[in-house]
Amino acid sequence: MNTIAFFGATGGCTNACLAYTLLNGYNARALARTPSKLTALLLTQPGITQKIISNQLEVIEGDATDVESVKKTLIISTDSNNTCTPVSSIISGVGGTGIMSFTRETSCQNSKFRVPALPHIELDNPHITEQTTRALLAALEQIAARFSSFEEYRAVAPRVTVISTTGNLPGSKDVGFWFRPMYNVLLPIPHADKLQMEKLLDKEAELGGDGVLAGGLVVVRPSFLMGDHLIPAREGEKEGQRVGLKGVRVGTERDPAVGYTIPRALVGKWIFEEVIRHGGAQWVGEKVTITA
Template sequence: MSTPPTKAILFLGATGGVALSTLRRCLSAGYSCIALCRNPATLSNLLSSSSGPSDAALPSNLTIVQGNAHSASSLAACLVHPNDPTRLVDAVIFSIGAKPTLSGIDDPHVCEKGMSALLEALRAVRAGEANPSGKPRLVAVSSTGVGTLGRELPWAMVPMYKLLLGQAHKDKRAMESLVVEAGKKGEVEWTIIRGSLYTDGPATEGKVRAGWEDPVAGTRGQVPIGYTISREDVGKWVFEKCVEGEGDGREWVGKVAVLTY
């Protein structure tokens, strides 16, 4: 009996802190990882700086594809399992976002456009001649302050979020709506990650608190209220709970995970 191919995971926004943290852990676990990047050298440099000499070879289980996460055609080329063309990738880690500028953010619809392109690409690949099987697990990184079912922020942070992050959060809400609708149609199995204010700190042990919301049922569990969480810790949580969790983290399928310290 042949051994089934290892799990394949597509990373969008892999040069950002959350996805990069998850990617490093997936590579170490031996999963087949694909990263779509506008500038592959940026990701290569980030991985090299964390793992050894700058001229060290990249992991053999990593494929970096040059392309734009807003291009459905670029995305379609990355959605098929690299070792089994009859299957879609097992998971997609979606962590693209806008960059702040002096006048606001550089693209006020970056997340919405990226998610629209991803879902368009997924439909196109499924409708193609190869018609690969599978339903990818979609993990989409969002932010606290986006939810509508209850408070996620300390009161002291509410004015700052509204003033500085209003447009970015509008984009995140649009992205989240696309994810939830795709789940209702049976196109993906999803988990949305809402971390509190992201920092560049290290991973911690035992400090992350997690709560949940179910936007389809309109219910929520005990949602923790906190100020910050490191991108490294969020990526670690995604790896442990959504990639390697018991039953592939099915506890969090169809849920919004709210993470903070």
């Protein structure tokens, strides 16, 4: 059975994906600054028990910006020759905590102060996804260096899936028309961080089989996220914004699926079904837009 590594697993999309992963019998490893917070959140998911967590999930305490913590999460075991066995797949949904702000910092180099501005979302760390992406790539590079040849690493390199966002295409053409003003005013700071993450991954992915992303990269761009982390208690259940995968429309950067919102738990389910259960081969190299 494959082992899946999770980063940002206390976030709604990733927590739902982790819940589906555990409920379907997979083993998982998750990096968390506060393991008790992650465990408590998982125990609110329908069907998740302490026994499932104890048997199938290993939680590593640490920070996703720390290369050693990330590397520890990605390595399942090490043999006597210091050759390691990495996880088969990586799911990352790291993002900053959003804070509504009505001021902005001036661009003046000599004097920094804040002035009134239109309402917008600021992040507790506006570079968090960029920093965690750098740490992930550095950790994978160090793991690859432990193999006697890059061909050996390539054979077991994990597939990497990251959760990004719609709204970064020119003209926001992957966003519903009536949401475009809101995206432009409210979300430029978190979107800039996600875009920087994508640029770092794109640069590495260009190396193809000669890079640390030799296992393949999938970028998931959901439309505006709604709801919480909770998955439906029963398959096919509709409760509020919780709808099934049949209600999801999927596109790529070349032909995006344009919509307005999608439930967080549904994003997690799509990633589980398409990437974990079915391998995600058809989405490798794509920036996948999903909307409900």
